[in-house]
Amino acid sequence: MARQSGLSVPRAVTASRRRSLLLRIEEHGLPAVLDAIERIGRSRFCRGENDRGWRADLDFLCQPKSFVSILEGKYDDRPLQQSQSPPRPQSPSTKRHHDIHARLKRELYGEPDDQFAGQTVDLAAGDFRSH
Secondary structure (H helix, E strand, O other), X not given: OHHHHOOOOOOOOOHHHHHHHHHHHHXXXXXXXXXXXXXXXXXXXXXXXXXXXXXXXXXXXXXXXXXXXXXXXXXXXXXXXXXXXXXXXXXXXXXXXXXXXXXXXXXXXXXXXXXXXXXXXXXXXXXXXXX
């Protein structure tokens, strides 16, 4: 998998690596270890397609915390088209901020007129300021 995915191929299985790998097999079972290896191979992030160019290796796989994160899908690819997700609702404070901003713009610059490109001036008000 490492060679096919462009990851570094382990050259030596040291006593520490062997012990860590056997512990993962003992804790989670061989099918889970094989699943984790496959997930790393399918993950763009684990293959180095990230902002640092970091790539997963055997030591990463064997770390208890990393192993669980891999199994839980933390490194699985996400859909690229996030625009299909429903829009997040605005918080009340954000909505209030936008409402206040719009009101200030109306008071400072007046309402835009559909017929004219400029500001609307209320001539009946007598003070001839923009409204």
